[in-house]
Amino acid sequence: MHDLLADLAAANQILADQGVVDAFGHVSVRHPQHPDRFLLARNMAPSQVRPQDILQFAFDGTPLDAGDRRVYLERFIHGAIYRARPDVMSVVHSHSPAVVPFSIARGARLRPVCHMSGFLGAGAPLFEIRDAAGAGSDLLVRDDRLGTALADSLGGANFVLMRGHGSTTVAPSLKLAVYRAVYAEVNARMQMQAQQLGDPEFLTAQEAVSAMESTEGQVERPWALWKAAAQSRRSA
């Protein structure tokens, strides 16, 4: 448990250092002993999260040990997905800059253009919050009902775009969730540029599956590099 909290704090710092999150965005992990709970930092900037800032939550978003500490408004994203997807062990929500335009442009589709982002082969559906919250919401997933609607949009995919807002990435481990959040951003940048050069050749469905299996087996390598980079820049 001690190691998992340290890893979750490191995941926060990595996502900030890699430009996936800024003052906003969050990453959670399913509780290893209590699969009906998840671990998520208190309301704070990701780059500053330490192990002692991490709280436990029920799937409906109820904080279990927060005391008087403030919690994230959008914790419902995480709970609703853990409830709907027993295979998901970790969730990242972010506003990473190259992904957001794909949530805004009508008809745009984020698809895997390289071997590092095979996880997008399972789809990158769009969550249009107007369908659940009407045309006057603040776009935030601020209750369990909206979290459930988001989980419905996600379906069996690994990634869901949130219109005018950002995206949410899921994975079978914390390190893979971080990896996928970083490479979704890389894929978005490359796809945008490729589309300006010509008609993109996307990965086939089977290429996406094969590439995902191969590259994700290497996840320890980027994790170690990113962790060292984040810590080095923090202490610089």
Next chain:
Amino acid sequence: MHDLLADLAAANQILADQGVVDAFGHVSVRHPQHPDRFLLARNMAPSQVRPQDILQFAFDGTPLDAGDRRVYLERFIHGAIYRARPDVMSVVHSHSPAVVPFSIARGARLRPVCHMSGFLGAGAPLFEIRDAAGAGSDLLVRDDRLGTALADSLGGANFVLMRGHGSTTVAPSLKLAVYRAVYAEVNARMQMQAQQLGDPEFLTAQEAVSAMESTEGQVERPWALWKAAAQSRRSA
């Protein structure tokens, strides 16, 4: 007052560190005891402003305690807006790089594409200085008459584009003016990219209002993060 001067110095450093201002650009705040005055640094690069560099000005741009210190040529931007808009407590003027193209391209409109920039829902009008200064000016707001023309263009909005020059952002607090100047730049980058991918889905008027209320209530979080980042890079 001591705290406000420290915050205004920090705002200068944050805007420089976040890439909103370079050697040029400035941020002011309405005087807390004298609502007919405003506080603005002497003529210098924003990243180097300290509390003792901050001066008082009347709305017509007259420096009240500058002594022999040089003042910004474009201080009239600030005074004219404080006069026209009693609700405005802080003003940022910048040439931030993704916003300027929206001031140049004929017919381009900067509009809110994500929940962080709901403040753009009140409009982002264009100030064409030729209408007030003719076709041969230096584009600078160098007197109270031009400041007043700019304030007229701003009207009741939170943001005004200045053709071939930059933009000016206003807010009911210093921290929100900094927040809006940063996220106007973020919105501009995202909107530009979204428009290359397809027809953007903008926020509805009500979504913009709702999102503004929600996200701007969180302003302490980015402020604290940006302030720490600016100070860390200064001492690196």
Next chain:
Amino acid sequence: MHDLLADLAAANQILADQGVVDAFGHVSVRHPQHPDRFLLARNMAPSQVRPQDILQFAFDGTPLDAGDRRVYLERFIHGAIYRARPDVMSVVHSHSPAVVPFSIARGARLRPVCHMSGFLGAGAPLFEIRDAAGAGSDLLVRDDRLGTALADSLGGANFVLMRGHGSTTVAPSLKLAVYRAVYAEVNARMQMQAQQLGDPEFLTAQEAVSAMESTEGQVERPWALWKAAAQSRRSA
């Protein structure tokens, strides 16, 4: 030999510091005493390679002194090229961000647009791995047969695009391979932007040859600068 290992470690760090490789990508050099072997780091992030991490390989990818150290899956890229091209002394494989879109967009051609990238005048053919591995591969060059197919695509050129994956650069020396990998990325960025502004004027075949000879004779200057920069940032 000691100097060559130090230079190969430096090459790894330079490529990471210049943004050509991230956690993935690798650079090799032909063995100076045994021209049928090559030197390549063990499986690790390039930025962290030290001289003692460098191993020897046969052209078929067999590690000769790895012991229990893990090796790169795609070492076959290097071996197959050294076998096919006796003139090649060094090989860089990367996923550098502006080059990958040229491997994705159908019909896009990377061509020399400036004097620094004359080496592209000999062509930048596309390796479509589907032709050799079918439509369901993981896109990786994971055996000697695929390495040989890649070397066939490369032919007599200095650079080969790998569809949905990245590129491989070859050169008559380690320093030139690093130089070409960096400037292929620079050329890709400039070409992409030029194509948005109008129809590009590419270098003529003879300009490319002449420019390559002139600029590559200056390779010590960027090498020294990049090496100092990489070391300075590592120790910061």
Next chain:
Amino acid sequence: MHDLLADLAAANQILADQGVVDAFGHVSVRHPQHPDRFLLARNMAPSQVRPQDILQFAFDGTPLDAGDRRVYLERFIHGAIYRARPDVMSVVHSHSPAVVPFSIARGARLRPVCHMSGFLGAGAPLFEIRDAAGAGSDLLVRDDRLGTALADSLGGANFVLMRGHGSTTVAPSLKLAVYRAVYAEVNARMQMQAQQLGDPEFLTAQEAVSAMESTEGQVERPWALWKAAAQSRRSA
């Protein structure tokens, strides 16, 4: 003279720190006592130039005090311009990344889009080296004849694009030459983006002149900021 050499070394470091030059590019100044000579560093990366690295040259490119130190191949750019333009006191030659695409795309014209780059109002002609050197050159200005052809293309302007190569900027002082080289790059980025958003509104001829006079009178402010930034990053 001591101060001028220090300023010229600082100019080299600023241009590198601001991303205008990399391992290549150079900046010179006319000799203050001998107006028929100019001062330019020996052959080295700009970021590493110190006062003792600066040499004297005649207008035909002959080094006057180099001893056994190597000199830049393209020193003829500088000499030919000083000969043709008595008003020019400083020259910057660079390959800055957003400017080069304007030298490549047929029919593209770099024009002033904002008040910081009024100096472009006097034109940004294109030097097509094929007109002087034929279609097989290495694109380098490697003798006095080509330097003279470049100076002819420049004419009375402040800036000349060099096809497939870069640009050269001139000014009545060293600090202004640095300023113009930095803001030519800024203008190029903004113009490129504006053209993707719509038809740009360029500065009128008179606006360009007026804006140039106003903003260039402030040159000490960016110079001091850039110098401090370059020195801070060197010692970090």
